[in-house]
Amino acid sequence: MYAERVLSGMRPTGRLHLGHYHGVLRNWVKLQEEYPCLFFVADWHALTTNYDSPQVIEDTVWDMLVDWLAAGVDPAQATLFIQSRVPEHAELHLLLSMMTPLGWLERVPTYKDQQEKLANKDLSTYGFLGYPLLQSADILIYRADKVPVGEDQVPHVEITREVARRFNHLYGREPGFEEKAREAARKLGTKRSRLYFELRTRFQQEGDEAALEQAHAVLEETQNLSMTDRERLYGFLEGSSKMLLVEPDALLTESARMPGLDGQKMSKSYGNTIYLREDPDTVAKKIRTMQTDPARVRRTDPGDPAKCPVWQFHVVYSDDATCEWVQQGCRSAGIGCIECKQPVIDAVVAEQEQMRERAQPYVEDPTLVRNIIADGCERARKLAQETMRDVREAMGLSYS
Template structure:
């Protein structure tokens, strides 16, 4: 995707950033919790969606044998779910070095106590006791998440209500950075766009410095292929170098797995987006129901039944009415109820699976989409880092 050029006659869309760890093929929980909303957002916002392959190392660093395949599977599910490379940028985190440069810069100013107080830090250590998570990488993963977000200067981060607090540390880190470097740190002079433009000729034949001075990228910036904000405008604090992203609350319905707990691969209770129809029906047929309904003639309570939670998401209003009436009066059995649910889930996944088969058959097209996304993400992230280096005083 080409970043929209900011001119007097165009109003750029608000930017959105989100990502997902590559844990293999995605399931209904991933779809309804994130992908379903991403597909809608790409029509309204300038969206960047990434595969967080470095984040996969925070807990699974001891075995990376499946990482390459998992990245491929997630990319296929992204495209199958409806992410359109013409409408959004899809890329790999590890292919954009600016993520890690900004992470290192932010690490210099982030108090250790901020990371230690992140709720999921101790929670995951308790849940994953079989893994050694006493690593700098695991402690610092919220900081890397913040860098992932801030390097694109997004307006919004789409999350569910239960994840809204996770964006707050990013806002705090951005606030601290802007407070420390809002003016002219260390006596460094602010380099304006005009100054950079005059330096182009001297950069023409100069060798790259630390991989950052790329005269081709700089020329593209001033040729109008992308936009750049004059760093000198940051000094007033009106336009901070790292704007604090806002939470974009998105619907995230309760989606239980086949055992009634939250759908998760760690519980082995998932329904994959790529599961064939017979497997979907078999999984749903074994799903737990209202524990009080022991016999076929016993009336049930849909409000405590995990199966009905899925009906709320995937079934039509007419089907939900029939399920409630049939369940509470014992007019239908659980097998019939699950059959209706399977019909709805299969219908929902049919176009997704059709698109997946297409992309599975065209791996070169998938690779090209990802490479183009990597390039677009690099261009936008480098734009931010140019401002960051100037602000910090190391440019």
């Protein structure tokens, strides 16, 4: 079994805003302290919908990386890299496309959803149809076993699991596999070997997941196995053969739903954003001019926080005492809308002040970011090359 590893990426399609921070980046900061993480700029993915305006991507990449660092993503804890700087992604994508059924790609829910949402663009392209498979390649090439996603992205992880399973089934067979697996089992020692086979039988015949977990534990605590023997035993245990690509799990993430200034989801396309590292005066002006409950025409009119976009900001930023103050004050007309907005302004400005401080060294010296990415790309590429060696050999492309 391969080590725990988290992979996630983000498209460079414009300046990052608070929706990106509360929806993704805050979670990355937490994950980097719990797991080895790889975070990448998905510039090839951006081309699937922005193929006719690549300048947007080029202009955004470095600013986006500074935003990541400003949010607290730490290159000492996580590997940061740019997708197109690791060409093995494209090679694995090509090889996986040889064995992935067309129907698998057409049934991904976001395929038709995006075509409808971006009806003004011609998305009847080979690249757009294949982008879920490129996502699979991004994950599988690092043998990442955890992918942080929201509920709407779970189908992308599911297709990745199916692709890995199909690849392992087609190419993970080696001559004399069962004999080699049984020989490897003998290296567990008599007692552990007998337990391994008992647990394997229970899992394969009865579907006993607890037996599978117990067998994994037996293999993990056995120190004298080579990586090859370990892979064989995992494959033999689960009814496949050699496990070349790891089936990842969706790591469902908790994220605050960050509203926009108009109460809709925060999005550049809606023009309702507060950008990361935005000037404090601009932030204050944007929040002060937010619409409130339409029922509060006059200062003395009572309101309903549930009908006010500002309340959604309080849910994200304010403590219980402040939220109670808002609820009582709004419903009784005890506070005005300007008063209600001030704690939100203070909280957002304070949050962004830390981001601006973290970003300042990188703004003053852009070579610092370039060096971080150069190092990250080198580390990522070494991992990718290890996977591709195994993939080429399994597919008969390792000529000697």
